[in-house]
Amino acid sequence: MDNRPIDQTTAIAVTTEAAEDAHLTEFSWYILLVVVSLWGISILTFGLPGLVVPALVLLPFVFTALMLITVGG
Numbered sequence: 001m002d003n004r005p006i007d008q009t010t011a012i013a014v015t016t017e018a019a020e021d022a023h024l025t026e027f028s029w030y031i032l033l034v035v036v037s038l039w040g041i042s043i044l045t046f047g048l049p050g051l052v053v054p055a056l057v058l059l060p061f062v063f064t065a066l067m068l069i070t071v072g073g
Helices: 008-046 048-071
Strands: none
Touching: 008 048
16 A cells, blocks of 8 residues: 555545536436426326336437447447
8 A cells, every 4th residue: 555645636626526427416316306206297197108108218328228228338
């Protein structure tokens, strides 16, 4: 292990980067919560079509994401 002191500017940059990552993760959770809530409201309002139609709309995006993951693009 290397026991030399950390440069002050490096420590600040790493801390700022970690804070930005944490903020992005928190924002992602809020977006997911909003999407799931809107989908739930759609189901309560329209019943079965409110469940099925958003899933059908998401199908091309999910298919594309699976292809990108599989092929490695």
